[in-house]
Amino acid sequence: MPRTRHQNESLGRLLYETGWDHGQFTRAINAAGTRAGLSLHYENSSVSHWLNDGTVPRRRTQELILDVLSTRLRRPVTVAEAGFGEPQLDGEATDLVTGLMDLARADMDPSRRSVLGAGLYSAAMVSVPGWQDAVGRIDMIKTNPHTRIGQREVQSVIAMTEMVSSIDDQQGGRFARPMAANFLVNAIGPYLKADATDEVRKAMLSAAADHCYLTGYMAMDERLDGLANRYYVKALELARLAGDELTFCTTLRGMSVMHGDLGDGSTAIRLAQSASAASPQAGPRMRAFLAGQEAHAAAITGDRSLALLRIKQAEAAMEKAESQAKALGSYDPSSLHYHVSQVRYELGDMSGAIESMQQSHQIREPVFRRTRVRYGAMLAERKFKAGRLDEACMDWHRVLDEYQLVQSGRVDDRIHEMQTLIMPHIRNLLARELHDRARSMTA
Known part of the structure; x- marks a missing residue:
């Protein structure tokens, strides 16, 4: 194991925050290792070494420690926060980027595995500002991985994610996901491996996390739930490295939605509650976004009291959010009415469920065709029943x-x-x- 010169006070503070003793901490790490297919046997003395004599855990162990702490504290814990140094493109981050690119390559349509600017991208990408320049930069990075990236590259990833999201809203995930996977392999991967300042690297990790979350959502839309979960896990890892609480809790919520759709209410409510706990500083619209899903998940489990409490909280937060600036695509009254409908349906109020779904339908923005078609079918089903x-x-x-x-x-x-x-x-x-x-x- 590599060694440092100083005690790890940062890790000590996090351990104190968990309320665990050394034995509980190591048991949680060993259990996480078992779930990951590893046989670990850390003891109390291991924690003492990490805290007191400058021993730094192996990269794989660091990843498990961060996952355990993030789960316990219900917020993303970064490499730097745990005293393991800033994320670098070796060790943990390299493994993450490699794993992400392997996942995206496997997801790509084999007929579309080509360089950027060819077939799949030629028509769509022209709408992304500065895209032709970005293509040249990506080619340069592939030739020379030490090329330094800046905020321009971060903005190109954000713009691409927004464009793919718009296509998904209109045409569905089956059409848009191959494009997203191709972009992960051919652009985001090289960007994550390139040189950058700490500020730019964290911004790129955050942008990559958001893109990865969207790709997972589109896989879920295609009913590829195992693939969606793998993308979601990668999004959580990227968000944790970036210290991006927003994408971290949004991804947890997305995982809750997926499990709710599968009828797994207990997992759905656990993930929804973790998402809410991971965003203590959320604004009113985000609070409504999270509380609405928690209400639906609670209703699936039959917890009427919690479901009604959370939906009231979502309504109160939405009322406050609507008095502020609005953004197309964010959680809005139409989405809230959908959650009210879902809660009423799960609790046996068919008439109320139909009424709320109709209200959602009437005020939904016209750009969301996929949602309009899917929820319209759900409304018809409820009228039929x-x-x-x-x-x-x-x-x-x-x-x-x-x-x-x-x-x-x-x-x-x-x-x-x-x-x-x-x-x-x-x-x-x-x-x-x-x-x-x-x-x-x-x-």
Whole structure:
């Protein structure tokens, strides 16, 4: 093990904050190692060495320590905060970048594994400011990894992520995710390996974390939940290295959404609560964003009191947020009405669930086509279950009007569910027309 000259007071402060003794700390590290496929046998004396005589843990152990501390303290703990030095592109960060690029390469469409500027990018990237210059910079970095990057490269990653997110909103994750994965391999990877000041490196890690989160979200949209989880874990690691609480808690919330969709309420609520705890300084819109998901997760588990408490907190936070500046794409009243609908549905209030989903539908910004189609199908399903077959069929027809413009596994699921639900009612003229139309689109 490498050694330093000084005691690690930073790690000592974090350990004190956890409330653990040395034995509890090492047991948590050993357990984390077991989950990662490692056989570790750290004892109390190991912690004493780390704290008192300047011993620095191996890079893999550092990663486990940071994960354990982040989980216990419910916030991202960085390499520097734990007294292990600033993140460098060796050891932990190198392993992370390599793992991220391996993941993205495996996710890329094999026919699209080409340099930037070719097929996949030629039309889309022209809308990103300064993209042609960025292509030249990336090629330079690939040739000379010691090329220094700056805020210009960080901004190019942010702009690309925003563009891919816009495409995802309109057309779904199946279309946009290959582009995001390609960008991870061909641009973000080289940027993370390039020389940079500490400020720029942290900004790039943060931008990469946000892009990785989006890629995971698109994988979830395609119902590739295992792949989504791997992207989410990478996003958490990048956010932790960057000290980016916003992306860290947003990713935890995204993982909660995924588990909620899978019906795993206990994991969904645990992740939602961790997300809320990881962002103590969040503004009102972010608090609403987190509380809305926690309310939904609580309702899935049947915890009525907690679900209603959190949805009231989300409503109060949203009221405060709406009195301030608004940003397109952020959590808004339409999203809150969706969460109210989900809570009411899980708690057995079908009429209230339909009313809230209709309110969400009426005020949603028109740019969010994928959400409009998916939630429109959910609204039709609830009307159907409430015995309102004719209304449900009309809503489903509106969904089909845009269905072929959206490439989304979760939307496909809703169309298949529609076909299953209406089959027993095929003698009804509206149901038969709907069934025949859907079948012609999905054959």
